[in-house]
Amino acid sequence: MNFKDGDGTYEHASLMFGEREILAVAEDKGDMSSPFIRDNKRPVMSFNCYGLGTREAVLQAYNVLSEGAFHNENPDGPAPLPWSELCFYLVDKFGVYWWVAI
Numbered sequence: 001m002n003f004k005d006g007d008g009t010y011e012h013a014s015l016m017f018g019e020r021e022i023l024a025v026a027e028d029k030g031d032m033s034s035p036f037i038r039d040n041k042r043p044v045m046s047f048n049c050y051g052l053g054t055r056e057a058v059l060q061a062y063n064v065l066s067e068g069a070f071h072n073e074n075p076d077g078p079a080p081l082p083w084s085e086l087c088f089y090l091v092d093k094f095g096v097y098w099w100v101a102i
Helices: 055-065
Strands: 002-004 010-017 020-026 045-049 079-081 084-091 096-101
Touching: 055 084, 055 096
Parallel strands: 045 096
Antiparallel strands: 002 010, 010 020, 020 045, 079 084, 084 096
16 A cells, blocks of 8 residues: 655555555654654654564564664563554664564
8 A cells, every 4th residue: 555645755655465564654744843853853764564473573673673773662672552462663773763563
């Protein structure tokens, strides 16, 4: 699934595995009050990766992406939420926003 804004940029684009969406990418166009702002720049891209299948896969992704992260909402590691058994979100050292879940 891909959705474009009126200016031709992508509001949302999905990577599909068969009929299942496993990665969603979105441009961050929010207001400037976000805690994810660094040097007056918003994250360059937002990746929402879900359906990883195992706790080990989420933990491995966290270990890689959290190294040098600019903003880490889960400094103690991935945690459960009412809608996800295990997930995390952070802005990595390159300014990319990640939300990753089982």
